[in-house]
């Protein structure tokens with residue numbers, strides 16, 4: 207999952223970033239409204255964790271921006287305010303859920319996964335695609351009823367391809383989705399080939415099929 211964490215409280219921002227990075231997500235962070243709007247205008251995220259009280263304005267402006275530009279990111283509001291008005295306002299202008307500080311990271315994760323799952327794959331926590339069956343809560347993958355062992359990156363990559371099945375995905379989009387800001391430091395896409403090669407091989411071993419179509423000069427299609 208690719209996350210944008212918008213939170214001005216440094217320790218909380220870092221705690222959330224560390225937690226989700228260890229879970230295998232790509233996290234980008236912002237500490238104010240202006241920076242968040244800039245990122246959202248350029249990049250795509252699966253979910254945005256959004257603090258409402260920011261130093262240069264309130265987080266509702268981000269929800270309004272997402273709505274007016276037709277973007278479909280999941281938004282989970284994180285707020286110190288416990289007022290019902292804020293909660294209703296946030297949900298009315300497009301937030302998917304709302305969590306009040308202080309909270310446990312495990313609860314934040316559960317809520318986030320629930321909205322992401324609902325929005326991307328429907329309400330079921332078992333995702334099936336042809337011979338592939340993924341348990342989104344347990345993060346386990348079975349192919350033809352045999353368990354497949356994947357690295358965190360390969361798992362994220364598989365979910366990303368299934369969510370975009372049948373569409374041509376550019377190498378750039380894959381890099382941005384799975385490596386985020388880190389990819390600016392890389393000068394080639396060779397590392398993507400390696401990850402795709404490994405995932406492709408593991409899938410072929412268990413299914414006997416090649417799920418990846420290479421589109422010359424463009425990227426890949428999951429079929």
Ligand code: CA
Nearest residue numbers: 214257259260
């Ligand atoms: Ca704040």
